[in-house]
Amino acid sequence: MIVEVVGDEANNGMTNRRAVIAGTAAAVAGVGVGVAAGRVTEADADTSTVAGSFTVVDRRGKQRFLLATRKPPIILGGKTYPAQTRGGPDDVTSLIFNDENGDEKGGIVAGSDGALVSLDYPNGDAIHLQTSWQDKVGGAALTMTHIGDPATPIDEAKHPLGVQLFADTENGTGLTLCDPQGRPRIQLRVAMDGTPSIAILDEKGAVVKQL
Incomplete structure (x- = not known):
């Protein structure tokens, strides 16, 4: 699912990719699956420009693709x-991909100040690739989480941070490697002034070795 990434270097904005969204929507709509009633008729399914939102369903009525404004x-x-379960702003363009059971397995979110691509575990986020900016401040980040227990309900599931890679205008560039509990253990950094550093942390976050 697409939710807001929380972390010391994580960016949580979204960007505008109208061309990508329109092209993907047209390709998915043309593969021979049904379109949910009240959204887009089958006659309109091959049209890449659709006002509002529409859902593509399979022959069993399971949602397989959603384009929403x-x-x-x-x-x-x-x-x-409910939509409030997701983080981030309300007025964004969303492409949601669902599996054969109708469960969400990833998507793309686009807004005026960034973009987010998400790939999911059965009950939570697995990988986020995102950008965000405001005026001249911004950057990009890639985060990967541990899978946790895939049978846990979404509101109880935990997916500790595993890896975070970032490049932004405030912190420079960096790579954080975490243990299975999501605690940072190795941090590689290059500050904005070009100063490099490597730090090894204990389970409480204290630096035990640094270069």
Whole structure:
């Protein structure tokens, strides 16, 4: 699912990719699956320019693709969670991809100040690739989490941070490697002034070795 990344260097904005969204929507709509009633008719399914939002479903009525102009609900484990479950702003363009059970497995979110691509575990986020900016301040980040217990309900699931790679105008560039509990243990940094550093941390976050 697409939710807001939280971390010391994580960026949580989204960007505008109208060309990508339109092209993907057209390709998915043309593969021969049904389109949910009340959204787009089958006659319109091959049209890349559609006002509002629409859902593509398979022959069993399971959602397989959603294009929305506002933050949509989350479908996981046969349950629908309200849009407020997601982090981030409401007025964004969202592309949501669902598996054969209708469960969300990833997507793209685009707004005026950044973009986010997400790939999911069965009950939470696995990989985030995102950008954000405001005026001349911004950057990009890649985060990967540990899988945790895939059978845990979404509101109880935990996916500790595993790896975070970033480049931004405030912190320079960096790579953080975490243990299975999500605690940072190795940090590689290059500050904005070009100063490099390597730090090894204990389980409480204290630096035990530094170069």
